[in-house]
Amino acid sequence: xxxxxxxxxxxxxxxxxxxxxxxxxxxxxxxxxxxxxxxxxxxxxxxxxxxxxxxxxxxxxxxxxxxxxxxxxxxxxxxxxxxxxxxxxxxxx
Numbered sequence: 641x642x643x644x645x646x647x648x649x650x651x652x653x654x655x656x657x658x659x660x661x662x663x664x665x666x667x668x669x670x671x672x673x674x675x676x677x678x679x680x681x682x683x684x685x686x687x688x689x690x691x692x693x694x695x696x697x698x699x700x701x702x703x704x705x706x707x708x709x710x711x712x713x714x715x716x717x718x719x720x721x722x723x724x725x726x727x728x729x730x731x732x733x
């Protein structure tokens with residue numbers, strides 16, 4: 641069932657990695673504060689001078705969230721809590 645129009649969920653940055661498969665791809669993982677759900681965003685860097693800010697949190701449609709594997713939930717929840725405690729959602733991290 642689709643989510644209500646305008647309804648979003650705030651997720652916090654919990655992981656930033658570089659893709660092993662593709663050059664110049666950064667993978668950002670944001671998670672809900674309980675560590676249960678996640679949002680993955682891939683960003684291609686087009687040059688060495690390419691600069692796009694990564695914010696501490698983003699608001700996403702609930703339909704775009706996946707379920708976190710049980711083994712990662714505690715770590716994601718702890719990192720989401722840590723980021724939320726020290727950063728405003730729009731802070732560049």
